[in-house]
Amino acid sequence: MNGYVVTPVRYLGRWSIRAIRSLGSAGYLAVGAVGALKNVEIWGGRLVPQMVAIGVASVPIALFIATFTGIVLTLQASYTLTDAVPMYFVGALVGKTMILELGPVLTGLALAGRVGAGVASEIGTMRVTEQIDALETLAYDPVAYLVVPRVLAGLIMFPVVVVLATAMGVVAGWGSSLALLDMSSAEFVKGLRLFFEPWDVQFAAIKSVSFGLVVTGVGASYGFHTRGGAAGVGVATTRAVVTSSMLILALDALWALLLL
Amino acid sequence: MSIELRDVHRAFRKNDVLRGIDLEVVEGETLSLIGYSGSGKSVLLKHIVGLITPDRGEVLVDGKNVNQLDVEELNEVRRDVGYVFQFAALFDSMSIADNVAMGLRRVPGLYEEEIVARVRECLALVDLDNVEERYPSELSGGMVKRAGLARAIATRPKYLLYDEPTTGLDPVTATVIDRLIIRMKEDLGVTGIVITHDMESAFRISDRIAMLHEGRLRVIGTVREIQESDDAFLRAFIEGRPELMESTS
Numbered sequence: 001m002n003g004y005v006v007t008p009v010r011y012l013g014r015w016s017i018r019a020i021r022s023l024g025s026a027g028y029l030a031v032g033a034v035g036a037l038k039n040v041e042i043w044g045g046r047l048v049p050q051m052v053a054i055g056v057a058s059v060p061i062a063l064f065i066a067t068f069t070g071i072v073l074t075l076q077a078s079y080t081l082t083d084a085v086p087m088y089f090v091g092a093l094v095g096k097t098m099i100l101e102l103g104p105v106l107t108g109l110a111l112a113g114r115v116g117a118g119v120a121s122e123i124g125t126m127r128v129t130e131q132i133d134a135l136e137t138l139a140y141d142p143v144a145y146l147v148v149p150r151v152l153a154g155l156i157m158f159p160v161v162v163v164l165a166t167a168m169g170v171v172a173g174w175g176s177s178l179a180l181l182d183m184s185s186a187e188f189v190k191g192l193r194l195f196f197e198p199w200d201v202q203f204a205a206i207k208s209v210s211f212g213l214v215v216t217g218v219g220a221s222y223g224f225h226t227r228g229g230a231a232g233v234g235v236a237t238t239r240a241v242v243t244s245s246m247l248i249l250a251l252d253a254l255w256a257l258l259l260l
Numbered sequence: 261m262s263i264e265l266r267d268v269h270r271a272f273r274k275n276d277v278l279r280g281i282d283l284e285v286v287e288g289e290t291l292s293l294i295g296y297s298g299s300g301k302s303v304l305l306k307h308i309v310g311l312i313t314p315d316r317g318e319v320l321v322d323g324k325n326v327n328q329l330d331v332e333e334l335n336e337v338r339r340d341v342g343y344v345f346q347f348a349a350l351f352d353s354m355s356i357a358d359n360v361a362m363g364l365r366r367v368p369g370l371y372e373e374e375i376v377a378r379v380r381e382c383l384a385l386v387d388l389d390n391v392e393e394r395y396p397s398e399l400s401g402g403m404v405k406r407a408g409l410a411r412a413i414a415t416r417p418k419y420l421l422y423d424e425p426t427t428g429l430d431p432v433t434a435t436v437i438d439r440l441i442i443r444m445k446e447d448l449g450v451t452g453i454v455i456t457h458d459m460e461s462a463f464r465i466s467d468r469i470a471m472l473h474e475g476r477l478r479v480i481g482t483v484r485e486i487q488e489s490d491d492a493f494l495r496a497f498i499e500g501r502p503e504l505m506e507s508t509s
Contacts, residue, residue, distance in 0.1 A: 134343070136310075
């Protein structure tokens with residue numbers, strides 16, 4: 001009986017200690033990354049390749065997700081709104097939902113898997129194979145070399161990918177409203193423009209920048225502090241994806257609370 | 261000109277790995293560091309390039325306390341100390357040429373043509389031909405070790421630290437690496453510290469040998485002194501006979 005009580009308490013205690021330790025390590029790395037910004041000669045040449053790896057290479061998966069999201073959103077809007085409100089509201093719902101919520105969040109979550117896992121496993125492997133130590137012995141600041149270009153690439157490229165994905169989602173919604181519903185382009189566009197606010201795009205951009213920071217920063221932190229060989233890399237990668245996904249959802253709610 | 265450790269202590273959580281190491285490696289000599297697995301040899305070596313900082317004590321390279329240097333000063337020291345990692349630690353996303361050039365790209369005032377020429381020269385020194393464009397995963401174990409050595413000597417360091425350079429290699433390739441270590445000393449005048457478990461190799465390449473045991477230097481001496489020592493732990497290690505150690509406890 002006692003074991004049933006003690007085990008969850010012990011588990012919670014260990015989890016709390018680990019969370020605090022991870023937070024401390026991430027904070028320490030963040031301070032180091034800000035300090036390493038001055039070493040442009042180390043990270044400068046690595047920024048564009050990282051922008052390609054993190055941003056450009058993520059576009060296909062982001063567009064794929066956005067396409068089907070746009071189609072489903074249109075069909076669900078039509079199903080919900082039938083006979084209650086004019087059909088052009090389908091355009092309003094698709095546009096508003098894609099820009100404010102699904103474009104940034106679904107793209108963020110997809111990239112938490114693709115980019116976050118990639119960053120954590122790559123840096124983690126370099127840690128356990130002493131490549132990070134080797135960088136230091138060759139007079140490179142590993143934070144400037146590995147962390148700064150990835151985080152900057154995330155900050156720059158996440159909004160770009162989100163904008164493309166959102167546009168794709170709206171276009172897919174538009175196309176499916178023509179092909180699958182009995183709607184005209186004029187109706188869909190009327191709805192799309194009805195509630196559109198330029199601020200919505202800024203709001204999505206702010207969210208996606210913060211998601212870019214979280215995904216790359218969390219991935220880099222777990223990777224950088226990896227211990228214990230291949231198993232350690234696996235653990236770091238899993239934790240990076242889970243933590244950044246949770247933080248994306250928490251930030252999503254925070255931004256809605258603060259900015260809407 | 262020397263590497264000196266003074267009363268160096270280092271613990272990891274409750275595990276006291278180094279418990280007061282005093283050691284001086286003088287210019288031009290090769291010192292082999294032997295000891296049982298987990299005795300702290302790699303930890304000791306990493307102190308010399310500032311990868312690990314001591315809890316207590318000092319690490320001096322050419323009289324400079326490694327742990328009191330700012331980043332630029334530490335980088336200068338690191339250019340003078342080449343480090344050959346146990347598994348080479350080559351950057352697997354880069355070609356061999358780029359691996360060897362990495363340290364050179366941090367040397368102020370070196371032009372790209374000079375870097376390319378130096379890379380070729382270093383690869384030739386370790387007898388690696390036509391591997392510039394290949395990746396670490398495409399090389400054999402012995403070639404990877406030699407490429408790691410080429411990277412370490414690229415900045416023409418005064419000191420070379422070798423972490424188990426022959427571990428996992430066949431006897432012939434291990435001998436090739438031993439000859440390279442001797443060549444680094446004789447041709448380039450490099451001072452070396454070599455971690456090894458291979459006593460034949462240690463006798464072949466060393467001027468002195470030191471044994472690390474339970475966080476302290478248990479024995480240190482010339483090759484002859486080590487061969488003639490009657491220290492039970494040392495004899496057990498050299499001869500691979502644990503019963504010699506048990507007889508003293």
